[in-house]
Amino acid sequence: MSVALHPIEEATMANPYSEIFKVPGTKGFASAGFVARMPMAMAPIGIVAMLSQTHGEYWLAGAVSATYALTNAVAAPQISRFVDRLGQTRVVVPTTLISVLAFAALMAAANQDWPIWTLFVSAFLAAAMPSIPAMVRARWSEIFRDRPELNTAFAFESAADELVYIAGASLSVGLSVALFPEAGMLASTLFLAFGSAAFIMQRATEPRVRQLELGGSQGSAIRQRPVQIITFALIFVGAIFATAEVSAVAITKDLGQPGAASLVIGVYAVGSFVVGLIVGALNLKMPLQRQLAIAVGIIALTTLPLLIANTVPLLALAVFVSGVAISPTFITAFGLIERRVPEAMLTEGITWVMTGIGIGMALGAFATGWVVDNFGAQNGFWVSVAAGTVSLLTVLLGQKTLAGERYRVASPAPVPQAAE
Structure with missing residues (x-):
């Protein structure tokens, strides 16, 4: 039956x-x-x-x-x-x-x-x-x-x-x-x-243009405190991402296996990809600002095993583990931008966060390269540890702001549509 x-x-x-x-x-x-x-x-x-x-x-x-x-x-x-x-x-x-x-x-x-x-x-x-x-x-x-x-x-x-x-x-x-x-x-x-x-x-799916109500900020989205907090935190997450790539290349070269660098970097991306899909399938009830704090906390914690990864298998495993929270961090960060930033500033707010990630990757690659040149390949991961700590502190100190409400918006102003 x-x-x-x-x-x-x-x-x-x-x-x-x-x-x-x-x-x-x-x-x-x-x-x-x-x-x-x-x-x-x-x-x-x-x-x-x-x-x-x-x-x-x-x-x-x-x-x-x-x-x-x-x-x-x-x-x-x-x-x-x-x-x-x-x-x-x-x-x-x-x-x-x-x-x-x-x-x-x-x-x-x-x-x-x-x-x-x-x-x-x-x-x-x-x-x-x-x-x-x-x-x-x-x-x-x-x-x-x-x-x-x-x-x-x-x-x-x-x-x-x-x-x-x-x-x-x-x-x-x-x-x-x-x-x-x-x-x-x-x-x-x-x-x-x-x-x-x-x-x-x-x-048909293009968002309508929205105008802020009187009293709302008319300036750039970067003047919004949630955008500042999340962008600053993700600059350091981006630095961690770049550090893993630069350090992986340097360490595998020192170990006499330079060809293994692409494998190590690949598992880093795969770990982030898989866990991100899993998180997206879950309907978590926890407030997004707490989810972000947990995800960044995991990122910061998992930078520590990278310091003792002195073989290619250990390096691949440590890099895989350190990458598992990257996508969840990005997912919750963009979710917070959507909920805390005025709807009339949404696209710009998201773009600032993405720009922060890119800036962090550039700065992280530069800093890691300097550390590797002066202190050895294995010490490059200290950049990850420092970046993870700063990112976590930023998110923790910003919890109250990230839990706030966004500005409300006036009635949408329709975008002229092409004739059907």
């Missing part, structure tokens, strides 16, 4: 990831957003791979790549601020067009041996690329605001970011080496152009 399941039991048994994609339009903007964000991982390393082959000078390749990355880190939050005020389509179209044309000019300059200054100008203009991950998360927030499904959606996006960084860099370098120097950058630019075009065509 068959027994009918209670609706609550059916919901419990259902795959939460399949549930969020039952909403019309979600598959379209999520898949387009995945393609459009590929340049996040492909462009910086693609510039290095291209110019190191065409010009034979790594300092030049690194300088041009840094020009692009640092300019984008500064510009992305400002672009997202305009997105919040004007709507996604009105900002994504011109900024993406500028970025695509600048990338094309950069490839032409490299191929045709144009003057060096054209490389830097092209890289500077290419940094107009908007933050697609922030806009994708804004769409999920519009659909599932104040609902448990939003946690699952953010977990999916964190997993997508992990896949982009795992596959994007390898694809970019692989194409440049196997085909021709500009191949990686060409693929990255095509992903940006076609992915962004497909994304903005999904007009």
Whole structure:
């Protein structure tokens, strides 16, 4: 005899990831957003791979790549601020067009041996690329605001970011080496152009523009205390991420097994990816600020075993363990931004946090490299310990602020829609 399941039991048994994609339009903007964000991982390393082959000078390749990355880190939050005020389509179209044309000019300059200054100008203009991950998360927030499904959606996006960084860099370098120097950058630019075009065509899920009520802050989202706290904390989480990569390369080289570095870095990403998906499938009732404190606390605690990992197997195990809380940290951090930041500033708020992660990775790589050069490969992980401690203290001291309420917003101002 068959027994009918209670609706609550059916919901419990259902795959939460399949549930969020039952909403019309979600598959379209999520898949387009995945393609459009590929340049996040492909462009910086693609510039290095291209110019190191065409010009034979790594300092030049690194300088041009840094020009692009640092300019984008500064510009992305400002672009997202305009997105919040004007709507996604009105900002994504011109900024993406500028970025695509600048990338094309950069490839032409490299191929045709144009003057060096054209490389830097092209890289500077290419940094107009908007933050697609922030806009994708804004769409999920519009659909599932104040609902448990939003946690699952953010977990999916964190997993997508992990896949982009795992596959994007390898694809970019692989194409440049196997085909021709500009191949990686060409693929990255095509992903940006076609992915962004497909994304903005999904007009039905585009968030409406919201205006702050009188009395709400009209300035940048970075002036919001929750954004400051979370961004500062995630700068140091980003530093931990970079430290693991740099130290893994240095230690495996010292152990006479340099080829093992890619394996060690791979398990770091895999641990974060798997645990992030699991957390996204759970409907945790604990307040998000406490979840963030626990996740960052685990990150800080798991940096300690890295100090005694003196063989490749031990290093791989320690790095795997230290990576398990990375995705949960990002998921809860973005969830807090969504709940504590005015809705009229959501895209910019998310972008600031992502910028913080990128800044932390750059600073962490620099600091770890200095420590490794001066004190040995194994001591590079002390940067992770210090960064984990600062990040945890930041989150703990900010618990009261992160538990507060966000500004309320006025009635939405609709974005002009294309005729059906």
